[in-house]
Amino acid sequence: MATLDGINVKDIVKVERTSVHSHITGLGLNHRLEAEYVSGGMVGQVAARQAAGLIVKMIQEGKIAGRALLVTGEPGAGKTALAIAISKELGIDTPFVSIVASEIYSTEINKTEALTQAFRRALGLQIKEETEVLEGEVISLDVDRPANGVGPKVGKLTMRTTDMETIYDLGSKMVDACLKERIMPGDVIQVDKASGRVTRLGRSFNRSHDYDAMGPKVKLVQCPDGEIQKRRETVHTVCLHDIDVINSRTQGYVALFSGDTGEIKAEVRDQINKKVLEWREEGKAKFVPGVLFIDEAHMLDIECFSFLNRAIEGELSPLIIMATNRLIEKVRGTDVESAHGIPSDFLDRMLIIHATPYTVDDTAKILSLRCDEEGVSLEPTALDLLVRLQSATSLRYCIHLIAAAEVIRIRNKCERVTTDHISQAYRLFFDTKRSEKMLTETSGYLH
Incomplete structure (x- = not known):
């Protein structure tokens, strides 16, 4: 925040x-x-x-x-x-x-x-904020725990860059943050001085040979240069409505999750608009319509x-x-x-x-793109069947059938979606025209 x-x-x-x-x-x-x-x-x-x-x-x-x-x-x-x-x-x-x-x-x-x-x-707003951070490679992390197990933990953190090395005394909050992130020697970390948040940036290249094998999620980074303490520019991207809700005394930040924001006073919005325009003039924020x-x-x-x-x-x-x-x-x-x-x-x-209506070729290509997006493998005959169904139903309905047919394929343990899977999904799920026809032909269906 x-x-x-x-x-x-x-x-x-x-x-x-x-x-x-x-x-x-x-x-x-x-x-x-x-x-x-x-x-x-x-x-x-x-x-x-x-x-x-x-x-x-x-x-x-x-x-x-x-x-x-x-x-x-x-x-x-x-x-x-x-x-x-x-x-x-x-x-x-x-x-x-x-x-x-x-x-x-x-x-x-x-x-x-x-x-x-x-x-x-x-209406988006990109707000720039400069923060002081400590950034470097961890040389050692020593934690002193009370002998009886009761009381705050303290420790020492040794960090270095390519130009300098420094030892920091850690309080209980910082020790807990390091232990939570599982910081260990060889990690390149960033510590926000204002909030005390510890972020692991990756594993130092200098320690890449410490183990015979590493997991695929291990990220190797260079040891930072210059001073350990640096000023970083952080960009917060929010929309104006979120700022309205956060600064509304009757609603608060919790309303963003509940969705029940209610009406916001015009005075709150006027004050925020004034500040936003000031931030834009001062270069603190960028307005993103x-x-x-x-x-x-x-x-x-x-x-x-x-x-x-x-x-x-x-x-x-x-x-x-x-x-x-x-x-x-x-x-x-x-x-x-x-x-x-x-x-x-x-x-x-x-x-x-x-927007002009799609042609048959357009429809076939769109359905093919949707299959790629959803990771569904269709046989050519199944794709042709979907294209023919689209002319009798709608494009949206055929896109829905792709996901339904994929579930049927998995249940039947087949390699690709076939025309039988499409046909079964078609019989299970009604389109608008068949639903209307059923209602008109069925007497006493609805009272």
Whole structure:
């Protein structure tokens, strides 16, 4: 945790799993912003990807302030994939927040508060902090334990670099930290003077011949040079919403884990905004605008669009990407019909990209990529069957069948997924069309 000018900042660990779009690494464009047919986990959609590449370029050059992006297309056309690819192109530290428009309608917090929290989660902040550390190779670690086993432990730690060697007296806290990390002579360690945290950087090359064999996880590093005591620059990456919650007296840091953050006072956000802008001017922090992806944008009402109309012009605003599959719809909360169910004044601020439906070849390649991502080995005939099923069902459904067929393969102890495994998964799990047909043909199924 870092504290700057009275504002508490904590690192948030980001955990990712294999998901529907985890294979996407970018838009797959070359240096001329031309899209390759298969690249970066993206398949087809050449025109849409090139348009998205221009959007990324405009963002990097700061030329898209006060605007938003709308991606249109039928279900399964790759609208979400396009938004994720844009986020990946902007950088690995770029926050990406995905919500469905209906999520903002809650009885616990109002609509504008829900949108504000989504905005703040999509705004990243890289805070730089200089800390003093001790860094060197451990020569010896001597621990003195009380004879009766009761009382604090003390010890001495001898460290060296290529230029000097020093002995440090250790208190009980530091001795426990070294024992917990299993520090031993020959380890290269780093000790944070402020917190007392001990980190093993690796095993010194000078001690690489101490044992006949080493495990694959042993990392050999050079013995540090210069002085043992150094100043290191640490970068903490957080989003503004996390800082809001941590500094909210009524919520606190525990609310980040429970998810019940409630409404945060505007005074807290105003104070944090002021400090963030000061840090940016002083070079203490770097502002990282992220991507807020709002799916099913036609579900937003006129009040939400009025709020977004003002919010995107603010100094602290992410790139808003909306997606919808509707044509002419009434704007929620009014009797006015508009394209895509979005008010014309807000639609005028948006750049629109149309995602065309995937071809059969596109579908085959996407399913092949998903198999590689999930580590599933498919026979060619099984892949052909999935492609044929996609034309009768949907691409999402066929992607789900891959994981189900893999479980069946493991149970049957086969080397590869076959057409029989796909067929069995197809019989077990209904797609939307078969489910609708069953409901219409079955009388008294639901009461």
